[in-house]
Amino acid sequence: MRKTGWLHTGLAVTGMMTLAGCGQRDAVDTVGNWYHQYQGGAIAQQRPPAPGAHDPYPHVGLTPTNAVDLPSPQARQALTDRLVMQRNYGQRLAVADGSLAIETPPPPPRPKTTGDTDGSGSSMSVVAAGQHDGQSGRGQSGRGQSGPDQNGQGSGGGRAPGGNAASGGADASVVAQQGTQDRAQDTALPAVTRFTPPPIKPGELPQIPPLPPEAPGFPGFSIPRDASLPDPVRPAYDLSDPHGTLIRFGQASDQIQPGQDGAFGAALRGRGPHDPVYVRGFGEITSFRPSEQAAGLRLGLLRARVVAQSLILHGVPADSLRLSAAPLGRGARIDLKPY
Template identity: 60%
Template sequence: MKPDKKRKGQSEDMVNTGGAKTGWPRRSLVVTGMVSLMVSLSACGHRDAVDTVDNWYHQYQGGEIAKQRPPAPGAHGNYPRVGLTPTTTVELPSPSARQALTDKLTLQRNLSQHLAVADGPLTIAAPPPPPKPRPASTESGSSMSVVAPGQTPPANPAPGPAPMPGKQAQPAPPKATTPRTDEAPEAPLPEVTRFAPPPIKPGELPQIGDLPPVAPRFPGFDIPRDAALPDIIPPAYDLTEPHGTLIRFNQASDQMARGQDGAIGKALSGRGPHDIVYVKGFGEITSFRPSEQVLGIRLGLLRARSLAQTLILHGVAASDIRISAGALGRGARIDRSPY
């Protein structure tokens, strides 16, 4: 018999697999899953694939975390222009008040630098070594006792007759000591008083307690109160900031820091063709010793010469430049008035 032709409506997969219906269910499941994924992704317009998977996991957990939260306000709006914020002006002190505060801080900084240079490095002496224990030896040279540090060694007993065997040595009677009358009596301490503030009622300010007790007085000494003590008079240092434009240099070097061309051009603005330019370099010393002062002035001269060469490159004639040096200071300065 000839094999029957495939019936009308019978799928080709059934014929190829021998009549087993295994091909079309797999394809239908894959297509259904892709369609459901596309529908779920298209339903969440503001959520990507990662957020959608997280949402599935939260739904699997259930409860309050499974609920979908609305987006934050303005999440899909345009980004604000940073140049328009803030729109209100910041309240600042007047220019004269800011300059006065700057001058005050400059004086305090210069005073601290001068005091640190005048005091020099803080040297702490090493503590003395502890005393070595000295053993007390007998005539035969054997050690009997060791004296600990800080204790007084016992006095050597005077040689005398040895006590008789069988009899106990009677202790020597204590010597009568008389109190010394030349010692000054100790100063009494001030009495301690307790202050119990009354209870504070609503709407009232707390009361301030009494002043502390007066300091004890000793014969021959007068202890003033802290409020009556005069302020310490600072040394007569020149704490004013040098005039001119500051040009920064690397530490302990005559090499100028980068980005100084703008400051040099600003210092030379408005200068005539033959106006004198004064340059002063500083050496950044750390002591008032003459030897270190010489080293600081030498570094200041090197910085002034390096800055003068830079001014020549900016069109200033070498005959119009006057250089000087100082031991204490930072970098170098340019000005059209002499230092």
């Protein structure tokens, strides 16, 4: 009975909270409110509703009927032409520059230590000062170890090679470390200094940061202070789009994107019964190398052939089609004027 009583009480409380929550919010908002109450703090407080949340929807007839103040068609067309030229210039500049892959520099040469002969990790015996080869070193060390001194211990002749080897190894490590530091200094970037203005006190005007340094002066040349030099001369690229109706294709593919039947109809509008139709495909190359130019021409011819097949289905005779290709460009173009 006790467990059943707790169960009934819990269900009743849950139902009351659900009904209270659904009075103004849906189930998602109610669950979110529970979670915020569990988190506590400022996020758990009840927020006021948005302005006009409970107002009735406005009538459609109350919407503004005034025409939107837009630029003139000539100004919009001029802006479109300028954006087209900037896009074409960026594409041709990227093609001229080629790929920007940076080659990984070769690793620095590994300094040879006294115990490494060919850099492969194989160690040999160290020849100390006064020794000619390994046999003489072993002979001297053998004599040093077999000949006891006055104190009954081996003479220092056996320790001399070891001492010289340790000093030689230390010198080699110091030289290698010095070379690494020199290379790091050569490849290190200069320090970047930033101007941090002092804090502004109440009632004071902010301080103006210092002007940039003046341009360097050269004898016989007058450089203005603001360095308002003319823009660099741009290459003589053809920044205009080819004339004709654009037919879009997939990326590096000869498959026409769907939904372009209207473009074919617009391209053939005004054509006479015996007028030729000029089709030009483009290959979307990314470099001026001859191999990529040839690949772009092949793709452009494939696209022109696909467009020609679609034009034949639209009633254009095959002998009235003139096909051509270009490596740089997008999709294909159809026009009644020659390219």
